[in-house]
Amino acid sequence: MTTARHVTLIGAPTDIGAGARGASMGPEALRVAGLAEALRAHGVDVLDRGNLAGPSNPWLPPTDGYRHLDEVTAWNRSVHDAVHAALGDGRMPILLGGDHCLGLGSISAVARHCRETGKKLRVLWLDAHADFNTSKLTPSGNIHGMPVACLCGHGPQQLIEIGGHIPAIDPKWIRQIGIRSVDEGEKRFVHEVGLEVFDMRYIDEMGMRHTMELALATMDANTHLHVSFDVDFLDPDIAPGVGTTIPGGPTYREAQLCMEMIADTGRMASLDVMELNPALDVRNKTALVAVDLIESLFGKSTLMRK
Structure with missing residues (x-):
């Protein structure tokens, strides 16, 4: 696959959907940590588009079950457009967040691209949280806990329609890995829609290798693999810089194996x-x-x- 050698970095500096401030500084921290230079050292052509612009965080309580719904919609629309444009140019978009509500704009753009090009989609959601909440299930109203539900068509109209197709994706296309914090109501909802979840207990029992073999199974040359990597997927011992640290995540070696097995497919x-x-x-x-x-x-x- 050629796109992997041509990458577009897209910064989305907002914590609009989160419960703690600071994820808005994430894109710059990744640049300071040398992301572009590291990729270029592996022979990747990197184009850094800089940061998208959007509304600032008003830091208000929820209205009708959602915090900052209009601002979240605006950010996700610009993420959708930027990701869709990068894919249209034959490049691999890397979205630098930003809180995870932006996964909605990103993945809806990828799903739209797959519909336009006749590709199958597989989404790996690497996260401590299932992010399958709705306004009825969560009192906080923080939309970073809702993007997977919205992608599957469960959420406010203005969010679920962003990719131009409702639902943007079928729950069968997602594999969630590393999950260890799910609300009671959310758990029932995840079971109802049949989301495939490899939680930490599964990884403990079966190992990361077996987990990834299953998560990556049945892909073919016509599969577009999208990886949505929430840094709180990792154990807080190695990754303390997240708003919602949940102990008991994958170790450094387990995370490396996860990433190496994704790389081995050549499909990301x-x-x-x-x-x-x-x-x-x-x-x-x-x-x-x-x-x-x-x-x-x-x-x-x-x-x-060898």
Whole structure:
């Protein structure tokens, strides 16, 4: 696949859907950690489009079950347009978040591109959280807990229609990995729609290799693989710089294996890097780990075998 060698970085500096401020500084922290330079060292052509613009965070309580709905919609529309344009140019978009509500704009754009080009879509959602809440299920109204539900057609009209097709994706296209924090009502909803979830207990019992073999199974040459990487997927010991740290995530080696197995497929064609919060980080440690893992998605490997 050629697109993997041509990457467009798209910064989305907002914490509009989050419960803590600071994810708006994530794109710059990834740049400071040397993301573009690291990718170029692997022979990747990198075009950094800079940052998208959007409304600032008014930091208000929820209205009718949602916080900042209009602002979240505006940000997701510009993310959708930028990601869709990059794919149209034959390049691989890497969205630098920003909180995970932006996964809605990104993945709806990828799904639209797949419909236009006749490709199948597979989404890997690497996260501590299922992000399958609705306004009825969560009192906080923080939309970064809702993007997967919105993508599957469960959410406010202005969000679910962004990609021009409702629902944007079928739940069967998603594999969630590393999940360890799910609200009670959300858990029932996840089971109802049949989302495939490899939670931390599954990874503990079966190992990361078996987990990834299943998550990556049945893809073919016509599959577009999208990776949505929430940095809180990682154990907080190695990635403290996130707004919602949940202990017991994948270790550094488990995360590396996850990324290396994704790279081995040669199918990754778009990527989100979300929820990095430098305000809560220690000397940009989390951004450096994220860049290291992204390098593995592009074929950096510790393997000595031929």
